[in-house]
């Protein structure tokens with residue numbers, strides 16, 4: 624019984640660690656969703672915006688619509704979503720920066 628509980632504890636710990644790693648990779652959100660208008664939030668949803676691009680080569684940082692003040696900025700305005708997005712983010716309107 625104790626061995627079973629130990630295995631379950633370890634399994635939960637690994638799952639929690641995996642979730643923390645995914646969150647840390649994306650970093651904190653650039654904007655509180657509660658601060659966005661319904662139309663902006665709707666656009667983010669319809670274009671499937673995420674803070675963590677599945678393919679880092681197609682992250683917002685490499686998109687022509689991402690407008691950082693400095694190249695190293697982790698958050699910047701997106702001209703399509705008309706709101707702040709993460710450099711590590713992505714949406715279906717991704718367009719390779721020229």
Ligand code: SF4
Pocket residue numbers: 672682683684686687688689701702703704708712713714715716717718
């Ligand atoms: S259009 Fe999409 S991929 Fe490009 S910067 Fe905006 S959110 Fe990121």
